[in-house]
Amino acid sequence: xxxxxxxxxxxxxxxxxxxxxxxxxxxxxxxxxxxxxxxxxxxxxxxxxxxxxxxxxxxxxxxxxxxxxxxxxxxxxxxxxxxxxxxxxxxxxxxxxxxxxxxxxxxxxxxxxxxxxxxxxxxxxxxxxxxxxxxxxxxxxxxxxxxxxxxxxxxxxxxxxxxxxxxxxxxxxxxxxxxxxxxxxxxxxxxxxxxxxxxxxxxxxxxxxxxxxxxxxxxxxxxxxxxxxxxxxxxxxxxxxxxxxxxxxxxxxxxxxxxxxxxxxxxxxxxxxxxxxxxxxxxxxxxxxxxxxxxxxxxxxxxxxxxxxxx
Numbered sequence: 001x002x003x004x005x006x007x008x009x010x011x012x013x014x015x016x017x018x019x020x021x022x023x024x025x026x027x028x029x030x031x032x033x034x035x036x037x038x039x040x041x042x043x044x045x046x047x048x049x050x051x052x053x054x055x056x057x058x059x060x061x062x063x064x065x066x067x068x069x070x071x072x073x074x075x076x077x078x079x080x081x082x083x084x085x086x087x088x089x090x091x092x093x094x095x096x097x098x099x100x101x102x103x104x105x106x107x108x109x110x111x112x113x114x115x116x117x118x119x120x121x122x123x124x125x126x127x128x129x130x131x132x133x134x135x136x137x138x139x140x141x142x143x144x145x146x147x148x149x150x151x152x153x154x155x156x157x158x159x160x161x162x163x164x165x166x167x168x169x170x171x172x173x174x175x176x177x178x179x180x181x182x183x184x185x186x187x188x189x190x191x192x193x194x195x196x197x198x199x200x201x202x203x204x205x206x207x208x209x210x211x212x213x214x215x216x217x218x219x220x221x222x223x224x225x226x227x228x229x230x231x232x233x234x235x236x237x238x239x240x241x242x243x244x245x246x247x248x249x250x251x252x253x254x255x256x257x258x259x260x261x262x263x264x265x266x267x268x269x270x271x272x273x274x275x276x277x278x279x280x281x282x283x284x285x286x287x288x289x290x291x292x293x294x295x296x297x298x299x300x301x302x303x304x305x306x307x308x309x310x311x
Contacts, residue, residue, distance in 0.1 A: 031100055031102070038095065038111065042093050045093070048087075057141075064142040066144060093115040108130060110129070111127060169256075169294055171257045177222045177262070177287070179192035185216055192222070211230075214262060239262070245270060
């Protein structure tokens with residue numbers, strides 16, 4: 001009876017677990033084709049192969065990103081991502097576990113998978129595939145970051161405050177300047193200017209109100225794209241006066257969000273003066289640190305230490 005059920009499942013194209021596939025010695029054809037589609041989709045992104053990446057999507061496909069505002073119809077997503085791909089910049093998500101359900105006798109399937117990413121850790125992808133002209137293509141892909149339940153309540157309150165425009169909480173996006181040239185007051189290198197643009201794109205939905213940079217060209221140039229794009233002038237502060245800047249930020253009760261560029265030695269000093277313990281230690285050769293500090297009224301500030309080396 002069990003053997004007859006396995007044979008029926010194979011003929012109907014129902015996705016079997018890895019254990020059953022090892023018994024059969026082969027994959028069920030629909031599941032194998034779906035795995036090739038999803039694996040090829042991720043591989044093309046990692047290799048920044050735009051044409052191949054978008055060939056895995058249906059014409060009416062939708063990509064849902066981790067931010068609630070990220071609902072990308074295929075044409076819009078292609079317009080956004082293609083410039084990155086053309087510069088050889090992709091993103092790497094590796095599938096570690098995948099579940100697939102296939103409509104019996106049909107051309108529709110849905111899936112969910114766990115992914116690993118260098119910067120975002122464990123992520124989840126889910127969505128729908130549609131079979132077209134004998135090929136499975138992705139009609140919807142939803143990328144999310146699963147949250148441990150013990151952290152959910154605090155994070156939900158932060159989301160509610162953000163959505164309601166709670167100005168009792170200030171969010172500070174603090175970065176070290178991007179890659180620089182040689183000299184006492186060098187300009188950014190080509191890689192540094194590219195990183196500054198990446199920072200601008202990353203924070204495009206952060207609702208920045210103020211932008212701060214030290215008196216040096218490398219910090220000014222790091223935030224210049226964000227300043228130009230948002231129409232926010234750069235407020236200078238002295239690199240040696242981080243205590244004054246910290247006091248200014250704490251005293252500003254109307255501030256919602258600010259971008260601050262500093263140096264490998266001034267950023268940890270600023271964090272400490274803001275009350276964040278322990279302060280981050282920045283490698284002299286590292287330029288992709290993104291430190292997010294939340295000042296929440298009388299509560300202790302919080303720190304998230306992220307990286308923005310890629311997507």
